[in-house]
Amino acid sequence: METDKITEEKDVRALIVTAYMEHVLLKEVPQSVFSFCKDQGFEESEFYQHFGSLEGLKKIIWADFYLIVEGLLLENSEFNSFTNRDKLLTFYYTFFELLTANRSYVLVALKMDKEPLKNLKQLTKLRAKIKDFGADLANDGNEAKKLKITKKPVRVISEAVWIQFLLLLKFWVEDESPAFEKTDIAIEKSVNTVFDVFDNTPLDSIIDLGKFLWKEKMTS
Numbered sequence: 001m002e003t004d005k006i007t008e009e010k011d012v013r014a015l016i017v018t019a020y021m022e023h024v025l026l027k028e029v030p031q032s033v034f035s036f037c038k039d040q041g042f043e044e045s046e047f048y049q050h051f052g053s054l055e056g057l058k059k060i061i062w063a064d065f066y067l068i069v070e071g072l073l074l075e076n077s078e079f080n081s082f083t084n085r086d087k088l089l090t091f092y093y094t095f096f097e098l099l100t101a102n103r104s105y106v107l108v109a110l111k112m113d114k115e116p117l118k119n120l121k122q123l124t125k126l127r128a129k130i131k132d133f134g135a136d137l138a139n140d141g142n143e144a145k146k147l148k149i150t151k152k153p154v155r156v157i158s159e160a161v162w163i164q165f166l167l168l169l170k171f172w173v174e175d176e177s178p179a180f181e182k183t184d185i186a187i188e189k190s191v192n193t194v195f196d197v198f199d200n201t202p203l204d205s206i207i208d209l210g211k212f213l214w215k216e217k218m219t220s
Helices: 002-026 033-040 044-048 054-075 084-101 103-109 116-143 154-174 178-198 203-219
Strands: none
Touching: 002 033, 002 044, 002 054, 002 103, 033 044, 054 084, 054 116, 084 103, 084 116, 084 154, 084 178, 116 154, 154 178
8 A cells, every 4th residue: 555655646746747847838937836736737735745846846857857867877787887988978878868858848947047047056956966976986986096196086076077967968958960969979079088187188089079169169
């Protein structure tokens, strides 16, 4: 019975998330929990069992994107044997495939407010999860290093991974290439650059990335 209750709660939570995303796309951004629930046929009490506010719901949608990607990666039995570089590449490729599947909502969500910085508030929970992912990669890489001086700064790397994600997100939002193939190229070049920087061999990759971004800027 307890299992059935948990399953039912998860189903209601998922229904609310789906209803919100469709409401945003087909109607408008709801101005209150009351108006949203009334329009969608939910009781306010049902909403508040799972979310504290509409702002909280928006943050959780992005966090759920991460959890979906994490689940997909863990389903791959070979993922844990990947190098850190390949783990990050796989993470980004998978994440942006998921975003592409939800592109219409994401584009609206990132432009809900006229002030760009306010739109980034909905990414706070996602930021924490991506930074943790970056920290895990750094810690994993440091385990094999005996000398402290050769260990990578975990906080710097975790923040770098987050900033890198934001830059790729902006690139993907503006990407108009078929199947977003230019985003795939940007992912590969940026990941290679980050790892080369921390391996102290950045020059070729930085020049390569710079040429690519410059070309995209001039032809867009």
